[in-house]
Amino acid sequence: MTADLVRVDAVTHLRGTTAVLSEVSLALPPARLAVLAGRSGSGKSTLLHLVAGIMAPTRGEVTVDGKRATSVHDWARVALLPQRPALAPELTVAENAQLPARLRGRDPDPDLLTRLGLDALAGRPAHDTSLGEQQRTALARTLSLTPAVALLDEPTAHQDDDHVALVLATLTAAVAAGTLVLVATHDQRIIDLADALMPLRSGRLLTPEPTD
Numbered sequence: 001m002t003a004d005l006v007r008v009d010a011v012t013h014l015r016g017t018t019a020v021l022s023e024v025s026l027a028l029p030p031a032r033l034a035v036l037a038g039r040s041g042s043g044k045s046t047l048l049h050l051v052a053g054i055m056a057p058t059r060g061e062v063t064v065d066g067k068r069a070t071s072v073h074d075w076a077r078v079a080l081l082p083q084r085p086a087l088a089p090e091l092t093v094a095e096n097a098q099l100p101a102r103l104r105g106r107d108p109d110p111d112l113l114t115r116l117g118l119d120a121l122a123g124r125p126a127h128d129t130s131l132g133e134q135q136r137t138a139l140a141r142t143l144s145l146t147p148a149v150a151l152l153d154e155p156t157a158h159q160d161d162d163h164v165a166l167v168l169a170t171l172t173a174a175v176a177a178g179t180l181v182l183v184a185t186h187d188q189r190i191i192d193l194a195d196a197l198m199p200l201r202s203g204r205l206l207t208p209e210p211t212d
């Protein structure tokens, strides 16, 4: 049996007085494609942000590799693709994508740009690219350190069919490299590839956590 990498234990999270997550528990091992599926407002992004450690749950506990998620500040451990790409606009596509590797003094993986169809744009400032291109650049940035956990919020939201195929191939490659890829999405094409599917409805997980 593989040890769990991400654990969410009895998490309830309030926004004001409203519970946007209620008694959510799940446990996920490395090297899986796990999908949080659910309607808009069901709590998918909130759960990703809790695993990213951006905020702490109101009740319950979220851990990564046994450490409280809010104490993990290392993109090689946990990296997030937010819904809005949030690139550095003056930096080029390649500079944005490779920033985490450069900051670590590591050689960036040139294949990521190729895999995501960004080679021709590598030298262009990010602010001169389309939203879909910015999203793929941000995905490359998220995966640049081969993180233990990659949290991807709607990674195909701005992609056409051809580029969805590139994104799917990139997710599959990340899983093969050992990353736990946790995706929030409505996209059936990602759901079809999932090793584990976790439907959320109104902040509640509808099925027990997936197993090996």
Ligand SMILES: Nc1ncnc2c1ncn2[C@@H]1O[C@H](COP(=O)(O)OP(=O)(O)OP(=O)(O)O)[C@@H](O)[C@H]1O
Pocket: 015, 016, 020, 038, 039, 040, 041, 042, 043, 044, 045, 046, 047, 184
């Ligand atoms: N900063 C905030 N303040 C108050 N309520 C919020 C805040 N962010 C999210 N919410 C509420 O929390 C609930 C869950 O939102 P969340 O963004 O997690 O849903 P989601 O499933 O990711 O939706 P979508 O698919 O539209 O991105 C929603 O009812 C939303 O209105």
